[in-house]
Amino acid sequence: MDMPKYRTMMALLFSIGILCQECNSDVTCKNDKDKEVDWYILYKFPGMENGGLSYLYMDESTNGWVLSRENINSESGTLANTLKPLLDFYKKKTEGFGYMLYSDQPPDLYVAPPSFGHSKGVVMLDRNTGVWLSHSTPKFPTYRNKRFWPTSGNANAQTFMCVTYSYNDFIEIGLQLKYIHAYSYDSELSTFPNELRCVAQRSCYPKREPWSRVKTLTSVGGQKFHSFAKYKRFGDDLYSGFIAKELGKDLYVKSWGKMRRSLPSNCSVPHHVYNVKEVQLPNMEPFTDTVDHSKWCVTPGGGWTCIADMNREVSQMDRGGGAMCIENSGIAQVFTDMTKRYDPCEPVPLHNQKVFNTGKSPAAGKSKKIGKKKPNKKPLAPFAPWLTLCCTKTEACGCCSFTPPNHISSYQSRNVNQQSFNPKPACLLLLFFFSFSKLYLLHVMFIFSMKINRLKGSHRFIRGHKPVTSCPGREGTSRQERQEQQRWHMWKNKTDS
Incomplete structure (x- = not known):
């Protein structure tokens, strides 16, 4: 094989080698x-x-x-x-x-x-x-x-x-x-x-x-x-x-x-x-x-x-x-x-749940629009702490017991007095004001006041002050009030001596 053909063949093989290398x-x-x-x-x-x-x-x-x-x-x-x-x-x-x-x-x-x-x-x-x-x-x-x-x-x-x-x-x-x-x-x-x-x-x-x-x-x-x-x-x-x-x-x-x-x-x-x-x-x-x-x-x-x-x-x-x-x-x-x-799902508080209707309801047997939410039938529930506080500050007897609605979560109900109530018009007016103005700062202040009220209370024993019963003319009618009266007299006798 002459030299020019040899060089041509080597150049071709070298080019093929480069191409194959690039392919790989x-x-x-x-x-x-x-x-x-x-x-x-x-x-x-x-x-x-x-x-x-x-x-x-x-x-x-x-x-x-x-x-x-x-x-x-x-x-x-x-x-x-x-x-x-x-x-x-x-x-x-x-x-x-x-x-x-x-x-x-x-x-x-x-x-x-x-x-x-x-x-x-x-x-x-x-x-x-x-x-x-x-x-x-x-x-x-x-x-x-x-x-x-x-x-x-x-x-x-x-x-x-x-x-x-x-x-x-x-x-x-x-x-x-x-x-x-x-x-x-x-x-x-x-x-x-x-x-x-x-x-x-x-x-x-x-x-x-x-x-x-x-x-x-x-x-x-x-x-x-x-x-x-x-x-x-x-x-x-x-x-x-x-x-x-x-x-x-x-x-x-x-x-x-x-x-x-x-x-x-x-x-x-x-x-x-x-x-x-x-x-x-x-x-x-x-x-x-x-x-x-x-x-x-x-x-x-x-x-x-x-x-x-x-x-x-x-x-x-x-x-x-x-x-x-x-x-x-x-x-x-x-x-x-x-x-x-x-992990299974934790129970969702009912007041936080969204209602999604997907097709026909087995109970009603009627079709509903997908994604339509049910109206809130208990709009006062989120304002239970305000109503409780307002009620406990009134002097009307029998109006300060409150039972939380069923759809309040356990976290919310922990912060609400376990009482039932029949609120005064002033309470409802206050509720109306809060629900439309959405003054969240005042909301926080009311919640804080409510907690202080739970610690001290308008009729709880406070050192140096004679306890006041919740309803005039009915002193000592509850067990708690009688106990507080006794504690106050014991403290009074101790300080006088």
């Missing part, structure tokens, strides 16, 4: 065998099993959970294979690659302000495809270190969800992260969509309503996912106030069990939300939510499964966050079967 360099989700997959879900065990390093794996081909032979921190495990483009970029600055790491609990070099969303994830992409890896593990991945797994993540169970998207989908993903107001602690996106770059620079967030966003994203393999994102001004629980409404179904929700002010299971909304307290993974003993830091929810009876960012906690109602949901009956059944125990 697409950023995608990968399994334990380093094979590309469209999506996967991981469930890492808590520390009681193999030191918290074992995990279950699921994708479109496994038909349920499969126990991985690798550890979560293994250099040949699912996470390491998926993060390989990022780890390679740290060493040789691969051209055409971009990434963003975000977390409300970043590695120790950073502290995320509470004004940012309660969300954790990894975004990686090149000019063809990319991955969105959503997870629940604090300080993961470590900052620019090939040992990507933080040892602090061993103690509790965690979840991961990876989906492979085309390049154009990352504009919408950037908008979802904008609503979440994700805290980015490491990124390189100089030549990638502005929607991602502004999130990486922590410079964009929603400035007008709506404060939530739902977007359907389609993976490279054609699987549809529903992405839920809420900004902090949404002001409601991600699950009962957003996901349950959008899906129109009840939810079992698994979130962290060591929150300061966790939200109880909620049955006061049309679609009920139940807190999962105990989980049982295949071939393992059940474990409680106090060792399970994962966040997920599932619709009972199959249908939808969501891997989420947020806990059901009071303060997180005012933080950004989101969830990625997939409609697949097989996946939903797997997560439903894992639900070992959940």
Whole structure:
């Protein structure tokens, strides 16, 4: 073979090699065998099993959970294979690659302000495809270190969800992260969509309503996912106030069990939300939510499964966050079967309940409009403390006993004297004034006065003052008054001597 032909052949082979290398360099989700997959879900065990390093794996081909032979921190495990483009970029600055790491609990070099969303994830992409890896593990991945797994993540169970998207989908993903107001602690996106770059620079967030966003994203393999994102001004629980409404179904929700002010299971909304307290993974003993830091929810009876960012906690109602949901009956059944125990709903005080009529009423046999509320037939109930106070200050005998209506909650009835009453016109006039002016400051003052009245009282014994009976001419008619008279005379005799 002459030299010109040899050079031509080598140049052709070299070009083919480069093209093949580029074909294999697409950023995608990968399994334990380093094979590309469209999506996967991981469930890492808590520390009681193999030191918290074992995990279950699921994708479109496994038909349920499969126990991985690798550890979560293994250099040949699912996470390491998926993060390989990022780890390679740290060493040789691969051209055409971009990434963003975000977390409300970043590695120790950073502290995320509470004004940012309660969300954790990894975004990686090149000019063809990319991955969105959503997870629940604090300080993961470590900052620019090939040992990507933080040892602090061993103690509790965690979840991961990876989906492979085309390049154009990352504009919408950037908008979802904008609503979440994700805290980015490491990124390189100089030549990638502005929607991602502004999130990486922590410079964009929603400035007008709506404060939530739902977007359907389609993976490279054609699987549809529903992405839920809420900004902090949404002001409601991600699950009962957003996901349950959008899906129109009840939810079992698994979130962290060591929150300061966790939200109880909620049955006061049309679609009920139940807190999962105990989980049982295949071939393992059940474990409680106090060792399970994962966040997920599932619709009972199959249908939808969501891997989420947020806990059901009071303060997180005012933080950004989101969830990625997939409609697949097989996946939903797997997560439903894992639900070992959940909290039933606490009784809801009747005066706080909303009445939702859904179709025909069994009692009346007549159809009613959906969402129509029944009128409040006991409008005086919220003003019981004012009426009680007003009545106890009057001198009319027999008017100061009050029994709270049935629909006052136990908390309210604790603060109301257990008496029945027949209020004077002055009391009703005062009630009318408060009900229309809504002077809440005066309301608080009246409640405070009422509590002082309960401690001292107009007819209770006060040192140095002779007790006054409630009704002139009927002194000593009650046992309490006779006892107070005796205590007063004993104190008087003691001071005179």
